[in-house]
Amino acid sequence: MLSLKNVGLLRQGKWILDDLSWEVKKGEQWVLLGLNGAGKTALLHMLSAYHFPAKGEVTVLGKTFGRDPLGESLRQSIGLVSDTLKQRFYNDDSAYQIVLSGGFQSIGLYQSPTDAMRIRAQQRLKDVGAFDYADRSFETLSQGERQRVMIARALMREPKLLILDEPTSGLDFVAKEQVLATVAQLMNKDDAPMVLYVTHHVDEILPGFTHVCMLKAGRIHQAGPVEELINQASLSTFFGCDLSLEWHGKRPYIFKNC
Numbered sequence: 628m629l630s631l632k633n634v635g636l637l638r639q640g641k642w643i644l645d646d647l648s649w650e651v652k653k654g655e656q657w658v659l660l661g662l663n664g665a666g667k668t669a670l671l672h673m674l675s676a677y678h679f680p681a682k683g684e685v686t687v688l689g690k691t692f693g694r695d696p697l698g699e700s701l702r703q704s705i706g707l708v709s710d711t712l713k714q715r716f717y718n719d720d721s722a723y724q725i726v727l728s729g730g731f732q733s734i735g736l737y738q739s740p741t742d743a744m745r746i747r748a749q750q751r752l753k754d755v756g757a758f759d760y761a762d763r764s765f766e767t768l769s770q771g772e773r774q775r776v777m778i779a780r781a782l783m784r785e786p787k788l789l790i791l792d793e794p795t796s797g798l799d800f801v802a803k804e805q806v807l808a809t810v811a812q813l814m815n816k817d818d819a820p821m822v823l824y825v826t827h828h829v830d831e832i833l834p835g836f837t838h839v840c841m842l843k844a845g846r847i848h849q850a851g852p853v854e855e856l857i858n859q860a861s862l863s864t865f866f867g868c869d870l871s872l873e874w875h876g877k878r879p880y881i882f883k884n885c
C-alpha cells in the first residue's frame with residue numbers, strides 16, 4: 628500500500644523529513660503518532676503527492692513518485708479528513724450536499740449527482756451515524772457531527788487509503804469518543820479502506836489499529852505492530868520523559884511520572 632525508502636523532504640534548506648523507510652501492507656491499519664512539529668503534516672502532504680521528496684523512493688498505492696503519473700489520479704484513491712479541508716466548506720450547504728460533493732472531489736456541488744451517488748451518499752451518512760442530521764446546514768452542526776460528515780464525504784469515492792488527520796482535535800470528550808467509535812466501526816467492516824490515523828494522543832490507538840509509526844523530529848523513531856511498540860519503555864523514550872502506561876478497554880493511556 629505504501630513504501631518509503633530512505634526518503635528525505637527538503638523545505639527552505641531544511642530537511643523536515645529525513646531517512647524515512649516505512650512499509651505498509653494490505654490489511655494493516657496504522658496510527659501515525661507524533662508530537663507537534665514532528666513532520667506528520669509534511670508526510671501526509673507527500674503521501675498525497677502535494678510534496679515531492681528530494682531523495683529516496685516513495686510508492687503510494689502502487690504508484691512510484693517520479694516514475695508513474697501522480698497528482699489527481701492518486702488523490703482520487705485517497706480519502707482525506709483534515710481541519711484545513713473542513714474549513715473550506717460552505718456553511719449553508721447541508722450535510723447531505725457536502726457528502727455528495729465528495730463524489731466530485733469538489734468544495735460545493737456544481738454538477739448533478741447521479742441516482743447512484745445519491746444512494747451512496749445516504750448510505751455513507753448512515754455508516755457514520757450522521758443520517759439523522761443529513762438535511763441540516765453545516766453551520767448548525769456540532770464539531771463532532773461535522774467530523775462524521777467529513778468522514779462520510781471522504782468515503783464517497785470508496786478510497787483505498789483513508790487519511791484521518793487529527794480527527795478529534797477540538798472535540799470534547801463525548802464527541803471525541805463518538806468519532807473514535809465511528810472510526811472503529813469503519814475499520815471493522817469487511818471492505819474497510821486502509822486507515823492512516825494521525826494523532827498526538829496515545830489513547831486514540833483503538834483496538835482495530837494493528838501498527839503504529841512513531842515520528843519524531845522528521846524521522847521515524849520506530850514503526851511496527853502495536854503490541855510490540857506500545858509499552859512503557861518505548862513510549863518513555865519516544866516522548867523523552869518517564870511515563871506510566873495503563874490499558875483500559877484495550878486502549879492505552881499514558882501518565883507522566885513526576
Ligand SMILES: Nc1ncnc2c1ncn2[C@@H]1O[C@H](COP(=O)(O)OP(=O)(O)OP(=O)(O)O)[C@@H](O)[C@H]1O
Nearest residue numbers: 638639641643661662663664665666667668669670
Ligand atoms: N515550508 C516549510 N519551510 C520550512 N519549514 C517547514 C515548512 N513546512 C513545515 N516546516 C517545519 O517542518 C516541521 C514539521 O512540520 P509539520 O507541520 O509537518 O509538523 P506536524 O507534525 O504536522 O505538527 P503539528 O502536530 O503541530 O501539526 C516543523 O518544524 C515546521 O516548522
